[in-house]
Amino acid sequence: MSSPPDFSLTRRSVLAATTATLAASAMPAFGQTTTEKEASMLEDPTTKYPKPPFERQSQPFPGLAGKMVPKPDHGETSYKGSGRLIGRKALITGGDSGMGRAAAIAYAREGADVAINYLPDEEPDAREVIALIEKEGRKGVALPGDLRDEAFCQKLVEDAAAALGGLDILVNNAGRQQQAQALTDITSEAFDATMKTNIYAMFWLTKAALKHLKPGSAIIQTTSEQAYDPSENLVDYAMTKAAGMNFTKSMAKQLGPKGIRVNGVAPGPIWTPLQVSGGATMEKLMQFGGDTPLGRPGQPAELASIYVQLADSSASYATGQVYGAAGGGGQP
Ligand code: NAD
Ligand code: MG
Numbered sequence: 001m002s003s004p005p006d007f008s009l010t011r012r013s014v015l016a017a018t019t020a021t022l023a024a025s026a027m028p029a030f031g032q033t034t035t036e037k038e039a040s041m042l043e044d045p046t047t048k049y050p051k052p053p054f055e056r057q058s059q060p061f062p063g064l065a066g067k068m069v070p071k072p073d074h075g076e077t078s079y080k081g082s083g084r085l086i087g088r089k090a091l092i093t094g095g096d097s098g099m100g101r102a103a104a105i106a107y108a109r110e111g112a113d114v115a116i117n118y119l120p121d122e123e124p125d126a127r128e129v130i131a132l133i134e135k136e137g138r139k140g141v142a143l144p145g146d147l148r149d150e151a152f153c154q155k156l157v158e159d160a161a162a163a164l165g166g167l168d169i170l171v172n173n174a175g176r177q178q179q180a181q182a183l184t185d186i187t188s189e190a191f192d193a194t195m196k197t198n199i200y201a202m203f204w205l206t207k208a209a210l211k212h213l214k215p216g217s218a219i220i221q222t223t224s225e226q227a228y229d230p231s232e233n234l235v236d237y238a239m240t241k242a243a244g245m246n247f248t249k250s251m252a253k254q255l256g257p258k259g260i261r262v263n264g265v266a267p268g269p270i271w272t273p274l275q276v277s278g279g280a281t282m283e284k285l286m287q288f289g290g291d292t293p294l295g296r297p298g299q300p301a302e303l304a305s306i307y308v309q310l311a312d313s314s315a316s317y318a319t320g321q322v323y324g325a326a327g328g329g330g331q332p
Helices: 011-026 034-039 098-109 120-135 150-164 188-209 235-258 273-279 282-286 300-311
Strands: 089-093 113-117 140-142 169-172 218-222 261-267 322-325
Touching (some): 089 188, 098 120, 098 169, 098 300, 113 120, 113 150, 120 140, 140 150, 150 188, 169 300, 188 218, 188 235, 218 235, 235 261, 261 300, 300 322
Parallel strands (some): 089 169, 113 140, 169 218, 218 261
């Protein structure tokens, strides 16, 4: 399997830049100003990643990151850990692709053992993630299954805790988004699937996880800018994202006294399978992210550090917060 295109800083370029900076600081900086040294690490966010127009493409739900053009960047070659989550034990839903995959790679590089859940159809993406986790010398646990089932959600949490030897990070990230131009186009079955995946699973998983979460643990929801400014064709989906944002805030109050922090991430347009498997119209997809101030969609890798920050004990006073990453538009 070919590796994803390298849009951002490669390990080699980071190392080269670091070596250059270290070398420069070890000797008198003849001919090199501070500004030049700093400039070597500067990246222009407007040109760092692909911009629209994108190729026409669609996949059946849930879609595979490996089949997208261009392939998303989940930090495979660029994320550098610094020991922020050593010994931590995380369960990430939707950990095969998109933001969940970026979080899984980053968590492993920060020293955590990671269990991921995904749908059985996503096995090719999931295999790549498990291999990347194991490459870091961390435990990677693959737990496929459908989150719309309460019994499965309970078993998922128990299996993850058993395989990891405990649980102290839960990332409720899996999501279903199918765009529909009119309310009358949303069947009860489709509505139910969106509610089950995006709201019930979050409720069931969090409930099941509570008995494992000791003080210092963290729960993170992936909500959306749609929670605050819903699109006309994402009515059911946007409702669930508002629910995730609200759940984050009520649970932060309930679990604060127990020493468990609860936070959310609200992405804007991010280049993931969700968007090419029914989440967006073809017109929207081809211009995806072009209307943000940065002029392009975000890549999952660009949100990885937010998931790390919210799990890291150094952010111990952050709870009930929702961190946005929308390229300059959107809320919060
Ligand atoms: P993605 O397709 O990579 O991830 C979604 C994941 O949800 C899938 O990989 C799949 O494993 C999982 N999933 C869906 N239905 C499931 C089910 N019934 N059982 C088990 N797993 C199921 O796309 P993504 O964009 O990274 O999505 C992750 C989260 O980000 C979602 O909650 C989504 O709502 C949210 N989000 C995405 C965007 C965006 O523009 N991509 C913007 C805001 C919020
Ligand atoms: Mg996926």
